[in-house]
Amino acid sequence: MSVPALSVRNAEKRFGAIHALRDVSMDAWRGEVTALLGDNGAGKSTLVKCISGVHRLDEGEILLDGRPAHLNSPAAARGAGIETVYQDLALFDNLTPAQNFYCGREIGFPAWLPRPLRFLDKRAMNREAAAVIDRLQVRLPKFDAPVAMMSGGQRQAIAVARATVFARNVVMLDEPTAALGLRESRKVLDLIVKLKAEGNAVILITHNMEHVVELADRAVVLRQGTKVGELKPSAQNRQDLVAMIVGAEA
Amino acid sequence: MREEARQTALRGTAAESGLLAVTLGLRLLGFGPVLILALLIVAASVGVPNFLKPINLGNILAQTAVIAIVAMGQQMVILTRGIDLSVGSNLALATVVGGLVYQAGGGGLAVIFAMLAAGMAVGAINGLVYVYGRLPHPFIITLAMLSICRGLALELAPGHTTMRGMPEAVKFLGGQTTLGVPNAFFVVVVVALLILMLTYAMVWGRWTYAVGGDPVAAREMGIPVRGVLISTYVFSGLCAGIGAVVLSGRTGASSPIYGNLLELDTIAAVIIGGASFLGGRGHLGHALIGAVMIGVIRNALNLLNVDIYFQMIAIGGVIVLAVEADVLRNRLEARARVLQAAKT
Ligand SMILES: Nc1ncnc2c1ncn2[C@@H]1O[C@H](COP(=O)(O)OP(=O)(O)OP(=O)(O)O)[C@@H](O)[C@H]1O
Numbered sequence: 001m002s003v004p005a006l007s008v009r010n011a012e013k014r015f016g017a018i019h020a021l022r023d024v025s026m027d028a029w030r031g032e033v034t035a036l037l038g039d040n041g042a043g044k045s046t047l048v049k050c051i052s053g054v055h056r057l058d059e060g061e062i063l064l065d066g067r068p069a070h071l072n073s074p075a076a077a078r079g080a081g082i083e084t085v086y087q088d089l090a091l092f093d094n095l096t097p098a099q100n101f102y103c104g105r106e107i108g109f110p111a112w113l114p115r116p117l118r119f120l121d122k123r124a125m126n127r128e129a130a131a132v133i134d135r136l137q138v139r140l141p142k143f144d145a146p147v148a149m150m151s152g153g154q155r156q157a158i159a160v161a162r163a164t165v166f167a168r169n170v171v172m173l174d175e176p177t178a179a180l181g182l183r184e185s186r187k188v189l190d191l192i193v194k195l196k197a198e199g200n201a202v203i204l205i206t207h208n209m210e211h212v213v214e215l216a217d218r219a220v221v222l223r224q225g226t227k228v229g230e231l232k233p234s235a236q237n238r239q240d241l242v243a244m245i246v247g248a249e250a
Numbered sequence: 251m252r253e254e255a256r257q258t259a260l261r262g263t264a265a266e267s268g269l270l271a272v273t274l275g276l277r278l279l280g281f282g283p284v285l286i287l288a289l290l291i292v293a294a295s296v297g298v299p300n301f302l303k304p305i306n307l308g309n310i311l312a313q314t315a316v317i318a319i320v321a322m323g324q325q326m327v328i329l330t331r332g333i334d335l336s337v338g339s340n341l342a343l344a345t346v347v348g349g350l351v352y353q354a355g356g357g358g359l360a361v362i363f364a365m366l367a368a369g370m371a372v373g374a375i376n377g378l379v380y381v382y383g384r385l386p387h388p389f390i391i392t393l394a395m396l397s398i399c400r401g402l403a404l405e406l407a408p409g410h411t412t413m414r415g416m417p418e419a420v421k422f423l424g425g426q427t428t429l430g431v432p433n434a435f436f437v438v439v440v441v442a443l444l445i446l447m448l449t450y451a452m453v454w455g456r457w458t459y460a461v462g463g464d465p466v467a468a469r470e471m472g473i474p475v476r477g478v479l480i481s482t483y484v485f486s487g488l489c490a491g492i493g494a495v496v497l498s499g500r501t502g503a504s505s506p507i508y509g510n511l512l513e514l515d516t517i518a519a520v521i522i523g524g525a526s527f528l529g530g531r532g533h534l535g536h537a538l539i540g541a542v543m544i545g546v547i548r549n550a551l552n553l554l555n556v557d558i559y560f561q562m563i564a565i566g567g568v569i570v571l572a573v574e575a576d577v578l579r580n581r582l583e584a585r586a587r588v589l590q591a592a593k594t
C-alpha cells in the first residue's frame with residue numbers, strides 16, 4: 001500500500017504559446033479522494049485529459065502502481081482502469097443511456113471477429129445499464145429515449161454513473177456537481193464516497209469548498225499551470241486553501 | 251408555504267403538458283417525410299395519367315435504384331457529419347474501369363469486382379486525405395475527387411466517350427426483371443439489409459452514430475474515430491461502385507458522363523428523407539424514402555411534360571423545406587430539455 005495508484009511526475013504541457021502545465025507532480029492513493037483545485041484556467045482539466053489519454057504530456061511521466069504507463073489514447077487509459085467524468089460530460093445526445101454507458105466498450109460477439117464487426121449484445125447491455133441506474137437511484141424519464149431530451153442534472157447523473165460502473169483503479173471527476181441541484185449533488189457525493197470505499201483512487205475537481213472539506217483526504221492546488229501547494233483539507237485550513245487557489249498572500 | 255407547493259405543482263403540470271405537445275411535434279416531424287411521400291403518391295395516382303401502370307411503376311423502381319443505392323452510402327457519410335460530393339464522378343469512373351476490364355476480355359465477375367474496387371479505392375482516398383490531411387471538412391477533398399474522377403474517367407475512356415457492351419451478369423443485375431420486378435430493386439434490398447445489419451446489429455454502426463453525435467466525446471470514450479470516418483467514405487465509395495454495376499447493367503454500356511449531378515440527388519434524398527444534416531441522426535429509411543420521393547417527383551413531372559428545369563427548381567425547394575424541418579426538430583428538442591428540467 002505504499003505505492004500510489006497514480007502518480008504524475010514533472011508533467012509539462014503546452015498549447016502553442018500557452019503553458020498549461022509546468023512541472024506538475026501529484027499522487028493519488030487508493031481509498032482516498034484527492035481534490036484537484038484551482039481557479040478557472042489553472043490547468044485542472046488539462047491534467048485530467050493528460051491522464052485519461054486525450055492529451056499527451058510534452059514531458060514528464062505517469063506511473064500506475066509505481067510502473068510507467070503509456071496512456072497515449074483514451075482507449076489505453078480506460079483499458080488501464082482509469083475512468084473519467086469529463087467537464088463536458090462526453091455524452092452522446094443521439095444515444096440512449098444504455099448505449100451511452102457502453103459506448104466505446106460495447107459487449108459484442110463472437111470474440112474472434114475484429115471489434116467493429118462484432119454483433120452487439122443489446123440485451124446484456126440494457127440489463128446491466130438498467131441495473132446500475134436502478135442501484136444508483138438515478139431518476140430518468142425514459143430509459144430507451146435519447147439523452148438529448150434529458151435535463152442537465154439527469155445527463156450529469158448518467159455520466160457519473162457510467163464512470164462508476166467501469167471504475168477499477170482511478171476515477172477522475174471534473175466538476176461532477178456543476179449542473180446539479182442540492183439533492184442531485186448529494187447523490188454524486190455519496191457515489192464518490194462509495195467509489196473511495198471500493199478502493200479506487202478518486203480525483204475530484206470542484207470549486208465547492210464545502211465538498212472539498214467534507215470529502216477530500218488531500219488537496220492539490222494548481223495556479224496558472226503550476227502546483228502551488230498540497231494539504232489536508234479541514235474546516236480550519238479552509239481559508240488557507242482559498243488563499244492558495246486565488247494566490248493572495250495569507 | 252402551501253401556496254409555494256401549489257405553485258410548484260402548477261409549474262409541474264404546465265411543464266408536463268408542454269412536454270407532451272413538444273413530444274407530439276417531434277413525432278409528427280419524424281413521420282413528415284413518410285406522410286409527404288404518401289401524399290405525393292396519392293396525388294400522382296389521381297392527377298397523372300399512366301402513373302399507376304405497372305410498367306411505369308417498374309420504371310420508377312429501376313430509375314430510383316441507382317439514387318437509392320448511392321444515397322444509402324451518402325447517408326452513412328452524412329451520419330458522421332460528413333458529405334461525399336464525389337459519388338457521381340466516382341460512379342462514372344467505376345463504369346469506365348468496368349468497361350475497360352470487359353474490353354480486355356474480363357467476364358461478369360471480373361467486371362463487377364473491378365467496379366466495386368474502383369469505387370472503394372476512390373472512397374479510401376477521400377477518407378484518408380480527409381483524416382490524415384487534417385482537412386477541416388470533407389467537402390474539400392470530395393469536391394476535388396469529383397473533379398479528378400470525372401477527368402480520369404474521360405481520360406481513360408477510349409475516344410472520351412461511351413463504350414458499348416457489358417457482360418450478361420451485369421445486364422442481369424441492372425437491366426432485367428424477375429417476376430416482373432426489376433432486379434435492380436433486389437440489389438437495393440440487399441444493400442439495405444447489409445446496412446441494416448451493420449448499423450443496428452454491429453459495433454461499427456454504433457460507432458458511426460457516436461462519431462456523428464459527438465466526435466470529441468467519441469474520442470474520449472476510446473472509439474477509433476479516424477478509422478470510423480475513413481470506413482464510411484470507403485462504404486460510400488462501395489455504394490457508388492454498386493450503383494455503377496446497376497447503371498451499366500441497365501444501359502448495357504459504360505460512360506464517363508454517367509452520374510452527372512448524382513451527388514445532388516443523393517444528398518437531397520438523404521435530407522428530404524429526414525436525416526439530420528448535423529450528424530448523428532438518420533437511418534437508411536431516410537435515404538430510401540428520399541430517393542423514392544425524388545423518383546416519384548421526377549417521374550410525375552415527366553409524365554406531365556413539365557420541363558427538366560422546373561424539376562430542378564422543385565427538388566431544390568423541397569430540400570430547403572427539409573433542412574428547415576431539421577432545424578425545427580433541434581429547437582423542439584432543446585425546448586423539451588428545458589421542460590424536462592422544469593418537471594423534475
Ligand atoms: N485544447 C486546448 N488548446 C489550447 N489551449 C487549451 C486547450 N485546453 C486548454 N487550454 C488552455 O490551457 C489552460 C488551462 O485550461 P484548463 O481547461 O485545464 O483549465 P481548468 O483549470 O480546467 O479551468 P476551469 O475551472 O475553467 O475548467 C487555459 O489557458 C486554456 O485556455
Ligand SMILES: [Mg+2]
Nearest residue numbers: 044045046087
Ligand atoms: Mg476545467
